Amino acid sequence: MVQAPNIRPRIFDADDPALTAGSERLGVLVVDDDDTVTRFLGDALARMGCDISLAHDFDQAIRQMHVGIDMVVTDLRMPGRDGMDLVRALRESHERAPLHVVMITACRDEETIGLATEAGVDDFLFKPVDPVKLMLVLSRTRRSVRLHRMVQRRNTMLTRTHERMRTLLCRLRDDLDAAAGMHRRLLPREEQLPGLRMTHVYRPATMLGGDTIGAVTVGEGRTLFFLLDVQGHGVRASLASFHYHRRLQQMAPADADALSLAMQRLNREILAGEDEIYATAIAGIVDVPAGEGWIIRAGHPEPLLMQCGGGASGVARPLDTAPAFPLGWFSQADFRATRFPFTAGARLVIYSDGLLDCCEETEIPDAQSLAALLDTCRDQPIAAIGALVERLLARRGGDLPLADDVSLFAIEPDRVSGAFHDRTDP
Template sequence: MPETPRVLIVDDDPVMRDLVSVITMAQGFEVLQASDGAEGLSIIRNAPRIDLVISDWEMPFMDGVEFCRQIRALHMPKYIHVLLLTARQRQADFLAAMEAGADDFLSKPFNPAMLSARLGVTKRLLALQSRLMQNNELLTRTNERLTETYTKLQEDMDAAARAQRRLLPEPLKTMGRAHFASCLVPSADISGDMYNFFELPDGSIGFYMVDVAGHGARAALMSVTLNRLLNADAFVNGDGRQHHGRPHAPHSVVSELNRRFVPDSEIVDHFTMICGVLDQDTGQLRFCQAGHPHPVVVPRNGAPHAVGSGGFPVGLLDGMDYDDTIVSLAPGTRVVLHSDGVTECASPDGEFYGEARLHKLLDEVRELPIDQVSDAVREALYAWRGGTGFDDDVSVLAFEIHS
C-alpha cells in the first residue's frame, strides 16, 4: 500500500501555518509544522521521511532561500521537493531561489485553489518518483542476481575449461622416434577443438584432430564426447574384433563415427576431423580427412605442401564414403595439422591468414625445433590479428620422426 505523502510546513506565522495545513491535509498529505528554518532542518534530519516542504520566503534568522540551501546540503537519500511562498516578483529573486534548491513558487497572498492544484501536481510527481525508486530497487536486485548468476556461470565455465585442458596431451611429448608439439587457443573459455595422440598395441601412433561446428558449451561438450570415443581402443577394437593388435584403417574409424551421429535426432552437431596412424618403423602416414583443413607436410628439403583428399564433415549425411591418404615420411619430415581457425584467422581489415602464408611461415621456421613450431604459428596469428583475441578456436598439432 502506498505511503501517505508527508509535508513539512515552515512559517513563522502560526495562522498561515494552520491555513496551509488545512488545505494540505485536504489533499491527503500528512502534515508536520515548524516555526522557522532551524526547527525545520531538525525535523528533516530526524523524521523518517519528508516528501515536500512548503516554506515562507520571509522568515527571521533564516530566510526561505537559505533554508533551501541548507536542505540541499543535507544530501538526503530521497529528494525533497520545496515550494516557496512569496510576495516577491523579481526574476532575479526567483533565479537565486532556484539556484539554492527551490522547485516551485506560489505568490502571496495565494489562492487556496491554486495551492490545491500545486499539491495535486506534487502528489503526481511523488507517485512517479516512488514508482521510479521501486523500479530502481527492482533493477538493483535483478542486477545483483544476474551478477551472482554470471559469476557462478563464469566459475563453472572456468572449471569446464580446466577440465577440457586436462583432456589434451602434453604440449611437448616424445613417443619412440616421434616428437609431438601442440597448442590450443580457444576463442572463448571452452573450445570445440580437440586433438590427441597415443601409442597403439603394434607400436604405431594413432592421432586425431576434430573441430566441432559452432562455439561455446555445446561445441565443447561434443568435443569432450569425441575425446572419450576416440581412444586407442577405437583405433584397434572399434568393431569388436582384435585384429591381433593391428590398427583399423583410419577411414573405418571415421565411418563408424558418422554412423553413430547421423541417425541421432537428438544430436545435430557435425564436425570436421583428421584421423590417422603413424608407423614409426616405416615412416608411413595413413590418414583420413573429413572436411578438415589439409595437413601440411614440411620435408627436410623442399617446399611445404598440403596433402589429403578433402572429404566430407562427419555427422551430416548417412552412408558417406571416406578414403585414406598414404604419405611416406622421411626422417626429419614434419607434418602440421591445424583447425580452420588458423587459415581463416582474419586481420583487422577482414583478410584471412590463408594457406599460402601458413606454408611460408612453416618454411621459415623449418630449422627451429619442433617444440617451437606451434608457438610460432600462434604468435604469427596474434600479430596478423592485430593483438586481439580470435573469432574461432585455433589448434595446431605438429609431429616429426627422427632417424
C-alpha cells in the same frame, strides 16, 4: 508575517472528496512564525491527505526535517534566519532527496521571485492564500513524489536484477572457464607419447571452441592422433568436440582397417544425433618402429609431410590422401586410410582451416605458401613450428578476435630414443 484572517478558511471543506480522492499521503512541514497560520495550514493539508509537521523558525524547521518529509511550505519573512535561508539550507542538505519547496509571500516583484527560485523554491503561494492554488501545488507535489517513488522502486528492482545477473554471469564464466580447462587438458603431452616428439597450437576463437586435438598410445610403438573441427563455436560446438574426442579415444583403432571403421562409426553417431551438426576431421596412426603411418582426411585441409635434417631442402609437401566427406554429411560415406612413410627425419603437420584464414590475413595466401613457411623450420626442433605459428598469430594483432578456431599438431619420430626405422618408403 501572515495574518490568519487573510487565509479565508471558509473555502476548505473537510467532507469534499475531491480533496483526498485517489491521493497518496505526503509528509509536509509547515514553517511560519505565526502559530495560527501554521495550525490552519496544517489542518487544511491534513484534510487533503497529508501527514503534518509544524515549525515556527529556522532552527525548529531544520530539527523537524526527517525521512518522510516530501514538501516544505515556508513563509518568506520570519524573525532571525528567514525562509530564503531555510530554502538554501534545505537544498544543501537534501541535494538528492525529492523535496518540493513552496514559499508563501506577499512579495510579487521579480527580484524576490528570482532570488527564491535560484535558492531552490519550486512553487509560490501569494497572500492571501488561494486554497485552489494550494490544491494544485499539492497535486504537483504528489505527481513528483509518485514519479520519484516509482523510479526508486524500479532502481531497486534494477539493482537487484543487476546483482542477480552479475552472480549468474560469474557462475557462467566459472563454468566456461572450467569447460575451457577441460578442453586444454585434452591436449596431448609429449611425455604421454613414447617414441615421438610433438608440438601443438590451440587457439579457440571464443572461450569455447569446436576444435580438439588428441593423441594416445594404442599399441606397441603405435600412436593414434587426430584433429577435429566441429561446425561453429561456443558451448554446443565445444561439447560436441569434447564428446567426439572421447569417442575416438575409446575406440582406440590400432591399424588402418580399425581406423576406417572408427571413422565410419563416428560418422553414423553424428548423423543419428538430434543436432544438425557436422565436423571435419583428420585422424591417423603412426607406427614408429615400423616407420610408417596411415591417415584419413574427412573434409579437412591436406596434411603436410616434411623431411628434416640431412641437408634436405624444399621438400615440404601436402600429403596425397584419399579425400572423404566431413563427418555427419552422408551415412554411406567411405573413409579410406592412406599409408605414408614415417621414417627418420619425417615430420607430419596437421592443422585446421582456421589457420589458413589467419594466413590469408598475414599475406600467406594458400596451403602451399604455408608449407613453404613451415619448411623454414626443417633444421630446427619441432617446437619451432609451434613458435612460428604463434608469431604468425601475433602478426595479425594479438587483441583481434579470431574468425575461427586455430589448431595445429605436428609430430616426428624421437631421434634420441632410437625407436624408429631409418629407411625410406619403398
